Amino acid sequence: MKFSLFIGCTIPRRVQQYELSARAIFKKLDIHVEDIREFNCCGYPMRNIDFRAFVLFSARNLALAEKQGLNLMTLCKCCFGSLKKADYLMKNDVTLRNETNSILSREGLEYKGTLDVKHFLSVLFHDIGTSTLKERVTRSFKDLKIATHYGCHALRPSDIMQFDNPVSPVLFDQLVEVTGAKSVDWPLKLECCGAPLMGINNELSMDLTERKLTNGKESGADYLCVGCPWCQVQFDTVQEMVTSLRGTNHHLPSVLYPQLLGLVLGIKGEDLGIDMNQMDIRGLEGFLT
Amino acid sequence: MFFNIALYVSLAIFGLGMIYKISTWFWRSIGIDVSHISTSERVLAAIKGILQTVCSVKIFTIFKAFLLDVVLQIRVLKENFLRWLMHMLIYGGFTLLLLLHALDDFVTQPLFPDYASTLNPFMFLRDLLGLLVIIGMGIAIYRRMAMKIPRLKTNPMDRYAVIILAIIMFSGVLLEGIKITSYSKYQQMVEEYSDTDDEEELKALESFWVKEYDVVSPNAKGPFDEDILAQGAEIHEMSCAACHSRPGWAFTGYAVAKMTKPLAGALDRAHIMDILWYIHFLACFFGLAYLPFSKMFHIFASPISLLANAVMDKESSHRANIATRQVMELDACTHCGTCSRRCSVAVAFHKFGNMTILPSEKMVFLKEYIANKDVDDKTLKTIQLGAYLCTNCDRCTVVCPVGINLRDLWFNVKEEVIQKDHPLPLVLSPYSFYRGVDGQALDPEKYSIPLNGARRAIVDRCELISTPEKILTLTPVNRQFKGQVDLSSQGGTYSYCFSCENCTTVCPVVQNYENPEEVLSLLPHQIMRSLGLGLKDLALGSNMLWDCLTCYQCQEHCPQGVKVTDIFYELKNMAAKEIFPELGD
Numbered sequence: 001m002k003f004s005l006f007i008g009c010t011i012p013r014r015v016q017q018y019e020l021s022a023r024a025i026f027k028k029l030d031i032h033v034e035d036i037r038e039f040n041c042c043g044y045p046m047r048n049i050d051f052r053a054f055v056l057f058s059a060r061n062l063a064l065a066e067k068q069g070l071n072l073m074t075l076c077k078c079c080f081g082s083l084k085k086a087d088y089l090m091k092n093d094v095t096l097r098n099e100t101n102s103i104l105s106r107e108g109l110e111y112k113g114t115l116d117v118k119h120f121l122s123v124l125f126h127d128i129g130t131s132t133l134k135e136r137v138t139r140s141f142k143d144l145k146i147a148t149h150y151g152c153h154a155l156r157p158s159d160i161m162q163f164d165n166p167v168s169p170v171l172f173d174q175l176v177e178v179t180g181a182k183s184v185d186w187p188l189k190l191e192c193c194g195a196p197l198m199g200i201n202n203e204l205s206m207d208l209t210e211r212k213l214t215n216g217k218e219s220g221a222d223y224l225c226v227g228c229p230w231c232q233v234q235f236d237t238v239q240e241m242v243t244s245l246r247g248t249n250h251h252l253p254s255v256l257y258p259q260l261l262g263l264v265l266g267i268k269g270e271d272l273g274i275d276m277n278q279m280d281i282r283g284l285e286g287f288l289t
Numbered sequence: 290m291f292f293n294i295a296l297y298v299s300l301a302i303f304g305l306g307m308i309y310k311i312s313t314w315f316w317r318s319i320g321i322d323v324s325h326i327s328t329s330e331r332v333l334a335a336i337k338g339i340l341q342t343v344c345s346v347k348i349f350t351i352f353k354a355f356l357l358d359v360v361l362q363i364r365v366l367k368e369n370f371l372r373w374l375m376h377m378l379i380y381g382g383f384t385l386l387l388l389l390h391a392l393d394d395f396v397t398q399p400l401f402p403d404y405a406s407t408l409n410p411f412m413f414l415r416d417l418l419g420l421l422v423i424i425g426m427g428i429a430i431y432r433r434m435a436m437k438i439p440r441l442k443t444n445p446m447d448r449y450a451v452i453i454l455a456i457i458m459f460s461g462v463l464l465e466g467i468k469i470t471s472y473s474k475y476q477q478m479v480e481e482y483s484d485t486d487d488e489e490e491l492k493a494l495e496s497f498w499v500k501e502y503d504v505v506s507p508n509a510k511g512p513f514d515e516d517i518l519a520q521g522a523e524i525h526e527m528s529c530a531a532c533h534s535r536p537g538w539a540f541t542g543y544a545v546a547k548m549t550k551p552l553a554g555a556l557d558r559a560h561i562m563d564i565l566w567y568i569h570f571l572a573c574f575f576g577l578a579y580l581p582f583s584k585m586f587h588i589f590a591s592p593i594s595l596l597a598n599a600v601m602d603k604e605s606s607h608r609a610n611i612a613t614r615q616v617m618e619l620d621a622c623t624h625c626g627t628c629s630r631r632c633s634v635a636v637a638f639h640k641f642g643n644m645t646i647l648p649s650e651k652m653v654f655l656k657e658y659i660a661n662k663d664v665d666d667k668t669l670k671t672i673q674l675g676a677y678l679c680t681n682c683d684r685c686t687v688v689c690p691v692g693i694n695l696r697d698l699w700f701n702v703k704e705e706v707i708q709k710d711h712p713l714p715l716v717l718s719p720y721s722f723y724r725g726v727d728g729q730a731l732d733p734e735k736y737s738i739p740l741n742g743a744r745r746a747i748v749d750r751c752e753l754i755s756t757p758e759k760i761l762t763l764t765p766v767n768r769q770f771k772g773q774v775d776l777s778s779q780g781g782t783y784s785y786c787f788s789c790e791n792c793t794t795v796c797p798v799v800q801n802y803e804n805p806e807e808v809l810s811l812l813p814h815q816i817m818r819s820l821g822l823g824l825k826d827l828a829l830g831s832n833m834l835w836d837c838l839t840c841y842q843c844q845e846h847c848p849q850g851v852k853v854t855d856i857f858y859e860l861k862n863m864a865a866k867e868i869f870p871e872l873g874d
Contacts, residue, residue, distance in 0.1 A: 008682075009681065009682030012682055012684070013683045041682065048714075048717060048858065048861045051862055052640075053637060057634075057636055057637070152839070155845075158845060194838070230722075238726065
């Protein structure tokens with residue numbers, strides 16, 4: 001099983017523990033990845049400004065991965081959403097494809113549309129499978145309640161993303177339950193974390209984050225679990241900002257899925273970057289049996 | 290005499306230039322919150338910072354950085370072997386040539402009392418070092434001209450650096466070659482060093498040098514008598530051999546001598562040797578005098594940047610020192626283009642044709658901008674787009690071979706250019722994420738200026754939004770606008786809307802407000818209706834567009850398949866281009 005790994009821009013700058021823990025999981029589960037140094041931004045931030053430029057960004061990455069003959073795996077939900085969307089548009093809009101390919105051809109690249117774009121969680125769920133994961137687990141969480149946060153751009157628009165059922169998804173919950181933790185039901189599970197508005201309308205962005213935090217806490221969760229760097233920054237760094245700016249202390253730390261899974265696969269906390277989160281998540285280890 | 294005057298003039302210009310350039314580090318600045326730090330405060334902070342570092346354990350970090358990053362250039366090696374080889378050949382070769390050859394009176398002579406420039410191993414080494422530099426330059430030219438490395442830009446300053454170096458190196462090699470065959474040079478040496486005045490003996494010596502040392506003489510031409518040669522060899526042993534190795538050891542010059550031998554007599558009579566000598570030392574002096582103002586200033590600034598990079602960071606370093614460092618870093622930049630090769634958004638350059646999107650070209654722009662910040666409207670917009678179109682992925686900072694902290698530099702540059710009068714729509718996109726997360730230190734009032742400015746600029750173009758009391762005229766419908774929306778397959782889906790308001794009901798942003806219309810001006814379903822009615826002002830001017838999370842709840846829940854979120858994206862694109870036409874079509 002081999003993929004080209006798409007790290008994106010947010011992880012190396014702000015959530016390095018995501019890459020660290022994901023690579024530890026790859027190693028443990030024999031998932032081979034190739035790093036393509038020429039990859040660029042997926043184009044997500046460009047979507048507000050120029051749609052065709054965004055498609056060019058994504059298409060270049062797709063063309064680079066295609067050149068290696070590998071399917072592409074992302075760790076970020078927004079990269080996933082953007083690459084999938086661009087892939088869809090490039091397949092269905094001939095004018096756009098020709099225009100984009102003519103720019104790419106200056107670098108000797110061409111988008112052909114022959115690869116699959118997958119998110120890390122999809123790979124774990126579909127390509128590895130929960131039964132295999134259960135076999136590999138050496139430890140287990142007990143009495144740990146986790147609120148799964150799916151991330152908008154993986155779920156919707158569902159006709160293009162094909163990640164899971166957009167109204168009642170189960171993929172992430174089942175992955176979490178592999179670890180022995182309980183995935184709690186919570187009404188705002190499928191809502192946005194607020195990150196897309198950070199920097200544009202901070203108050204609104206923090207309002208939405210707070211709503212989710214309050215709701216998760218009320219639903220009995222000990223931790224949030226995410227599979228996207230933007231969501232992680234929002235629930236980690238921005239949650240601390242909310243506490244200092246607004247004085248509301250929700251204290252619902254967020255853990256990245258590979259960190260959670262890594263602990264039950266017997267990987268050491270430091271190899272999963274447990275200490276690199278802004279909010280302390282070392283308490284997780286207390287739930288291990 | 291002329292030589293000395295030229296030397297002192299160039300040294301004086303060099304010295305004054307260095308003082309001027311280094312002084313700019315302390316009185317120029319980038320960014321809005323550092324401009325008030327005075328020069329004296331910055332000088333004092335720098336002295337204090339340097340003393341504190343030198344007197345602490347950090348000195349070991351400095352030593353390590355000096356050895357690995359400055360001397361061995363490990364950062365360049367990590368990036369690319371060929372580049373590392375190129376730079377090591379040029380900088381290693383040239384430094385040694387400077388010490389052993391140009392400064393021989395001050396370095397080589399005191400170290401080796403038997404030194405003579407015509408004697409091995411010095412003669413051979415000089416040629417070897419020269420060859421190394423020339424190979425390095427060859428690689429440099431090959432990389433810049435032939436390799437077609439994506440986004441590697443070559444500007445006049447890069448060309449100057451190669452050209453001045455080429456003139457120095459090639460004039461040196463040619464000079465040496467011509468000297469070997471030169472009869473006048475031979476005569477000069479005979480006058481200075483030979484112990485005999487005897488005609489016969491001198492003739493024998495000349496014959497020997499013509500035969501064995503490639504001198505081209507107008508009088509003595511071979512073949513020579515064995516006896517005469519033997520006599521010449523004897524005199525040679527006594528007068529010359531102690532200070533002059535065989536010319537073949539100066540192998541680059543020797544090659545030139547062999548090639549130019551048929552013309553040697555004419556070249557000698559035309560005083561080509563003197564001309565080459567002037568070219569050689571004048572090029573050296575010009576390079577020296579112009580060094581502080583050229584790319585070559587990086588010889589001084591880049592090591593300082595690397596050492597500063599090893600011990601400075603945003604959290605613990607004094608703000609004044611960070612301000613000083615950022616100006617110094619502009620001089621440290623060698624325009625090597627590594628950042629632009631690795632840049633996450635470099636591909637946008639192909640779309641917008643804006644050079645300043647590329648980090649290396651932004652540095653070129655900033656070098657000029659920092660000296661004169663009074664830029665025209667067009668230039669301002671260019672740098673606004675170039676600076677803000679950046680995902681803050683840190684790659685440029687990680688790969689920079691001279692350790693420039695581009696991350697912090699960009700933060701200040703962005704802040705400075707978006708605070709200017711002209712509104713930039715890019716601030717209303719996730720490109721602003723860094724500002725939300727890292728911008729806590731910014732003045733809250735200043736923080737919102739670019740955001741409000743961009744929103745206001747859009748609203749100002751949408752009369753119906755700013756004057757809600759105005760009565761709508763339903764005819765004629767703005768067909769041009771409708772045509773634009775209908776153009777895309779997703780845009781056209783608004784016409785399926787039957788106003789069930791599902792989109793508005795599921796929108797988490799709408800739910801966040803007691804009175805959403807007051808804050809958002811139009812709700813999602815109302816925007817869809819405005820499109821149906823061709824009301825451009827209402828569709829493009831509402832706050833809802835920029836407060837949209839793009840979470841796709843509306844689109845997912847639309848029973849009619851209206852691509853609500855994607856239509857929002859398209860409307861945002863249109864609004865952005867209305868206030869910033871430089872984004873193009």
